[in-house]
Amino acid sequence: MFQGEYTNNMDDKGRVNIPASFREVLLKNYDDPSIVVTRDPYAPCLRAYPQREWKRLLTKVLARSSNDRAVIAFKRTVVSSAQEYAPDKQGRVLIPQNLRDYANISKGTVFVGSLDTFEIWDVSAWEAQLASSLSLLQDMDLDF
Amino acid sequence: MFQGEYTNNMDDKGRVNIPASFREVLLKNYDDPSIVVTRDPYAPCLRAYPQREWKRLLTKVLARSSNDRAVIAFKRTVVSSAQEYAPDKQGRVLIPQNLRDYANISKGTVFVGSLDTFEIWDVSAWEAQLASSLSLLQDMDLDF
DNA sequence: CGGTTAGTGGGTAAAAGTGGGTAGCTTATT
DNA sequence: AATAAGCTACCCACTTTTACCCACTAACCG
Numbered sequence: 001m002f003q004g005e006y007t008n009n010m011d012d013k014g015r016v017n018i019p020a021s022f023r024e025v026l027l028k029n030y031d032d033p034s035i036v037v038t039r040d041p042y043a044p045c046l047r048a049y050p051q052r053e054w055k056r057l058l059t060k061v062l063a064r065s066s067n068d069r070a071v072i073a074f075k076r077t078v079v080s081s082a083q084e085y086a087p088d089k090q091g092r093v094l095i096p097q098n099l100r101d102y103a104n105i106s107k108g109t110v111f112v113g114s115l116d117t118f119e120i121w122d123v124s125a126w127e128a129q130l131a132s133s134l135s136l137l138q139d140m141d142l143d144f
Numbered sequence: 145m146f147q148g149e150y151t152n153n154m155d156d157k158g159r160v161n162i163p164a165s166f167r168e169v170l171l172k173n174y175d176d177p178s179i180v181v182t183r184d185p186y187a188p189c190l191r192a193y194p195q196r197e198w199k200r201l202l203t204k205v206l207a208r209s210s211n212d213r214a215v216i217a218f219k220r221t222v223v224s225s226a227q228e229y230a231p232d233k234q235g236r237v238l239i240p241q242n243l244r245d246y247a248n249i250s251k252g253t254v255f256v257g258s259l260d261t262f263e264i265w266d267v268s269a270w271e272a273q274l275a276s277s278l279s280l281l282q283d284m285d286l287d288f
Numbered sequence: 289c290g291g292t293t294a295g296t297g298g299g300t301a302a303a304a305g306t307g308g309g310t311a312g313c314t315t316a317t318t
Numbered sequence: 319a320a321t322a323a324g325c326t327a328c329c330c331a332c333t334t335t336t337a338c339c340c341a342c343t344a345a346c347c348g
Contacts, residue, residue, distance in 0.1 A: 008295070008296095009295085009296075011296065011297065011298090012297085012298095013297095013298090013335095013336085015296095017294080017295055017296080019294090019295095020293080020294055020295085036147075041278055041281045041282065042281075042282060058145075058259070062259070067186075069280070070280070070281065070284045072186075072277075073277040073278075073280045073281050073284075074281060075258050075259065076256065076258075076273065076274065076277040077274060077277045077278050077281060079147050079257060079258060079259060080147070080148070080149045080256040080257055080258070080274075081148065081149050082147040082148060082257070083147065083148040083149075084147075088337070088338065088339090089338070089339070089340095090294090090295075090296080090339095091294080091295085092295090092296090094336070094337085098149055098151070152305070152306090153305085153306075155306065155307065155308090156307085156308090157307095157308090157325095157326085159306095161304080161305055161306075163304090163305095164303080164304055164305085232327065232328070232329095233327095233328070233329075234304090234305075234306080234329095235304080235305085236305090236306090238326070238327090
């Protein structure tokens with residue numbers, strides 16, 4: 001399971017290192033180092049799926065009527081941008097320009113574990129998000 | 145499965161390069177590099193079908209009563225414009241003028257994977273579409 | 289302190305994408 | 319029917335991008 005928060009730097013070529021602990025989860029729990037990266041439609045960040053989780057999501061999508069407007073919109077935003085990446089020998093992946101733009105990633109990059117997926121944020125966007133999530137939680141008083 | 149988003153430029157002769165990863169899907173999953181390109185009736189873009197998917201669609205159309213008004217309209221818009229294209233040695237296809245006009249494609253061209261087909265957009269039309277799909281999704285709250 | 293592992297930077301060969309010339313076909317014109 | 323004009327497919331050459339490899343630094347751990 002992906003958990004924890006790690007900050008890595010994207011280099012000039014657009015490559016970022018996947019945190020070692022996430023790579024380990026991919027290998028141990030999923031037997032496959034490659035991931036699918038897409039836009040997250042609900043926040044300005046990217047979401048990375050292990051292959052198996054991505055396929056699970058796709059079967060759910062395909063089960064729905066294909067001319068459902070929401071399904072079309074989902075395909076356009078999420079499936080469209082989905083691309084499979086195998087990390088290089090150093091454990092890095094190349095994030096393409098369109099996804100970098102979407103998540104506003106320039107250099108400082110934050111990897112955030114989210115159990116069966118993980119998120120990729122620009123560092124300042126992440127800080128903003130974190131602050132607002134915190135204050136939201138404080139108002140809601142969940143009894144965890 | 146076609147997924148991912150790629151931007152290529154159409155040259156002065158009207159040729160665009162099919163992204164390498166899509167060509168690979170055509171060869172690997174469909175054993176046939178050629179595609180059928182038509183108008184997409186629901187959005188100002190073109191839709192490319194692998195031969196097999198196109199035939200599947202046609203059998204569905206033929207199963208319907210041929211004087212169904214929707215079927216007639218479908219034939220007029222989609223079937224009429226459907227044409228088969230085999231990429232040249234460099235992996236490019238020539239998009240004819242009438243289809244270019246329909247999708248407003250002049251130079252910057254975006255290829256958008258949509259699982260068993262892919263879409264071809266003008267770059268600025270695509271950006272507009274993406275933005276509206278995003279806001280649609282945020283309102284709808286799909287539980288994917 | 290040495291050794292190991294994570295993270296970073298950069299060179300280079302291959303692949304993907306782009307531009308343009310030319311021959312051959314189709315279509316138009318006299 | 320012959321010639322001209324335009325289009326298209328094919329070929330070759332060039333540029334850009336990406337994948338892969340190697341080397342270095344910094345952090346962690348015994």
